Amino acid sequence: MPQQSLKNFVNDLERAGLLVRIKEEKRVDQLSKIMDSYPDKAVYVEKVKDCEFSFLANAYSNYDQYCLALGCSKQEVGRKAAELSRGRIKPEIVTTAPCKDVILKGDDVDLTRFPLFLHHDRDGNAFIQDLCFISADPDTGVQDWGIYRSMYRSKNEMNIDMTCETHRCRINAMKNHHTGKNTPVSIVVGGPTIDKLALIASVPNDTNDWEVLGSFYGAPAKMVKSETNDLLVPANAEIVLEGEIITSEGWIHDEGPYGEASGMYGGGLKHNCRVVISCMTFVRNGIYQHATIGGREAGKTDMASARPCLESDICASLKNAGIDVLEVRCEGVVGEVAYAKIRTHAGGDAKQALGVMLTCSRQGVPKTAMVFDDDVDIWNDSEIQKAWAFRFMPAHDTLIIPDCNGIGIDPSTGRDEPPYKTSKLGLDCTIPIGPGWRRDNFDWALAADLGDPQANVTAMSEDEIAKDMETFITEQPRAWKEIIAHYLGQPYPFVYRAFGRLRPRLGRADDHPWYRYTFSGHEFAVEAAPDAKIHCAPHHPRA
Ligand SMILES: Cc1cc2nc3c(=O)[nH]c(=O)nc-3n(C[C@H](O)[C@H](O)[C@H](O)COP(=O)(O)O)c2cc1C
Numbered sequence: 361m362p363q364q365s366l367k368n369f370v371n372d373l374e375r376a377g378l379l380v381r382i383k384e385e386k387r388v389d390q391l392s393k394i395m396d397s398y399p400d401k402a403v404y405v406e407k408v409k410d411c412e413f414s415f416l417a418n419a420y421s422n423y424d425q426y427c428l429a430l431g432c433s434k435q436e437v438g439r440k441a442a443e444l445s446r447g448r449i450k451p452e453i454v455t456t457a458p459c460k461d462v463i464l465k466g467d468d469v470d471l472t473r474f475p476l477f478l479h480h481d482r483d484g485n486a487f488i489q490d491l492c493f494i495s496a497d498p499d500t501g502v503q504d505w506g507i508y509r510s511m512y513r514s515k516n517e518m519n520i521d522m523t524c525e526t527h528r529c530r531i532n533a534m535k536n537h538h539t540g541k542n543t544p545v546s547i548v549v550g551g552p553t554i555d556k557l558a559l560i561a562s563v564p565n566d567t568n569d570w571e572v573l574g575s576f577y578g579a580p581a582k583m584v585k586s587e588t589n590d591l592l593v594p595a596n597a598e599i600v601l602e603g604e605i606i607t608s609e610g611w612i613h614d615e616g617p618y619g620e621a622s623g624m625y626g627g628g629l630k631h632n633c634r635v636v637i638s639c640m641t642f643v644r645n646g647i648y649q650h651a652t653i654g655g656r657e658a659g660k661t662d663m664a665s666a667r668p669c670l671e672s673d674i675c676a677s678l679k680n681a682g683i684d685v686l687e688v689r690c691e692g693v694v695g696e697v698a699y700a701k702i703r704t705h706a707g708g709d710a711k712q713a714l715g716v717m718l719t720c721s722r723q724g725v726p727k728t729a730m731v732f733d734d735d736v737d738i739w740n741d742s743e744i745q746k747a748w749a750f751r752f753m754p755a756h757d758t759l760i761i762p763d764c765n766g767i768g769i770d771p772s773t774g775r776d777e778p779p780y781k782t783s784k785l786g787l788d789c790t791i792p793i794g795p796g797w798r799r800d801n802f803d804w805a806l807a808a809d810l811g812d813p814q815a816n817v818t819a820m821s822e823d824e825i826a827k828d829m830e831t832f833i834t835e836q837p838r839a840w841k842e843i844i845a846h847y848l849g850q851p852y853p854f855v856y857r858a859f860g861r862l863r864p865r866l867g868r869a870d871d872h873p874w875y876r877y878t879f880s881g882h883e884f885a886v887e888a889a890p891d892a893k894i895h896c897a898p899h900h901p902r903a
Pocket of ligand 1: 508522
């Protein structure tokens with residue numbers, strides 16, 4: 361997917377049937393309900409009362425949108441994103457970009473130009489929340505971007521929700537805090553899905569994120585310099601804010617609460633940093649994008665974009681660990697539950713896979729991981745449940761890892777501030793490997809399909825079938841399916857009655873899984889003939 365303007369992105373989503381366009385003017389206080397009404401689509405409101413920007417939301421909230429961005433099927437998303445996040449293509453610097461249409465500095469900076477509104481009942485204020493914060497590592501200068509929500513404070517000031525200890529912007533900000541400095545930032549508001557997937561992709565801390573963006577585009581990302589600092593911003597940015605996170609003061613300002621991705625209010629009232637904006641640049645009459653997070657359908661919000669990225673982390677890490685991984689599916693809101701389909705080769709593959717899945721991502725998820733064999737469709741909940749019910753034995757297939765990194769939005773951590781620690785659960789739903797288990801017992805019992813009888817089958821009488829069947833089984837032991845297939849096209853009562861005549865002389869071989877019929881004189885062909893006086897199976901207690 362090439363680098364795209366937000367306008368072209370909106371048009372593409374609409375053409376693909378993934379966006380609802382609302383032409384009538386809406387008030388800001390109507391926006392929350394409008395987003396809630398279309399959980400399966402992006403929403404684009406052309407005109408917002410008292411606001412110069414149109415409004416876009418929920419534009420990276422589901423797999424149809426991710427598949428469109430990555431040009432692949434749902435099943436391929438994890439592997440494709442893993443492949444792209446490993447690639448590096450150097451960016452190209454351009455001299456100007458459409459976001460320089462309007463440049464406002466100093467007192468002209470005014471965040472109330474954006475459509476500000478109360479999103480969830482108990483939010484502490486309006487949140488500007490599709491903010492891609494660009495910062496640099498103060499030691500190396502390497503630039504990074506990540507999405508962070510910001511609570512409005514005043515016309516040139518907001519907070520940043522920067523409590524997650526593994527995120528790079530926080531790591532950069534912490535370094536500046538320790539040397540008493542502020543953190544210069546440029547902040548892109550909104551962006552096409554492909555940009556978001558590239559941005560959330562987990563990469564090593566010393567990675568230049570613009571090279572990863574190029575990999576997702578398959579071409580150099582065009583970048584333009586900020587007005588007031590040395591940070592680069594993607595040239596397709598619609599709106600850019602420039603300023604500083606006041607890290608010299610530290611995490612001392614009230615922020616939140618906020619309706620969270622959990623669909624609940626995890627996180628409470630936090631201590632966070634203040635951000636002062638000194639410049640804003642934007643496309644005239646441009647598009648303001650807002651991220652959906654909580655609400656009635658928490659699993660269908662823009663937070664869901666963490667799921668393909670987590671699938672990518674898990675795919676890549678399992679591969680690195682030598683696990684033959686075929687597919688990964690992350691569910692829940694931000695991927696709290698992860699499923700992997702693997703081909704086991706060594707006895708410990710499944711448990712090792714669980715260890716990797718639970719700990720490989722910097723995103724603090726998944727909290728629960730489940731691993732399945734390659735005959736399970738991990739996109740089919742009913743197949744997942746069957747494997748969970750009958751291939752998983754709680755006493756020896758459960759893995760619990762205490763005290764891993766968790767996420768602040770999870771109210772069950774019992775904490776509103778870092779450190780967020782969580783225990784993690786792994787369930788091995790693969791077929792056990794070892795002497796106690798027969799692989800065949802775990803095969804799916806599928807409906808028999810013998811096909812159609814051959815044309816011009818010569819009709820046989822019951823006598824003829826019985827005689828022929830005797831020869832057929834004498835040649836070699838036969839499974840019932842072989843027998844019934846052999847006489848396909850003959851009247852079935854003849855076949856069953858002919859078989860019934862032979863039955864007293866037939867026993868069953870111990871050749872699982874078919875247990876074929878053979879002439880043996882007694883029923884369990886490989887066992888000694890039963891003692892006529894004792895009528896119970898050898899392993900049942902005698903009366
Ligand atoms: C819609 C959306 C909102 C997010 N909001 C926040 C946030 O407020 N604070 C935060 O720490 N992470 C947030 N995240 C997660 C980070 O953006 C994500 O982990 C990213 O990889 C961090 O990037 P970085 O480590 O390069 O800074 C959000 C993700 C999404 C998709």
